[in-house]
Amino acid sequence: MLDAVPIGEPAAAAVAAGGILVTTRPTPPIDPARRVRQETVLVRPNRLALHDLVEAVADGRLRTRVAATFPLAEAAEAHRRAESAGLRGKIVLVA
Secondary structure (H helix, E strand, O other), rough: OOOOOHHHHHHHHOOOOOEEEEOOOOOOOOOOOOOOOEOOOOOOOOHHHHHHHHHHHHHHOOOOOEEEEHHHHHHHHHHHHOOOOOOEEEEEEEO
C-alpha cells in the first residue's frame, strides 16, 4: 500500500498520463489531453481523534514505521518499492 497526500500542481505533475490522482480536497483541473482521472475523497476533521492519535504516538502506544521517503518526482519508484516484497513500513512522498 502506498500512502501519500500530495496536493496541487506537484501532485498533478507526478501522475502519468492516463493515471488517477486521488486527493483529500478539490484540486485544479488537469489538462484533459493527459487523460488523468481526478478523485476527491472527502474527510471530516476530527480534532479530538487527531489529538488522541498524536498522544498515542508520543506515548509509544501507537507505533509508526516509515520505510522510506521519496520526492514527488520519484513517485513511480516509490510505487515500485511499495509493491516489493518485504517492505516494513509506509512509503512517504514529500514535496
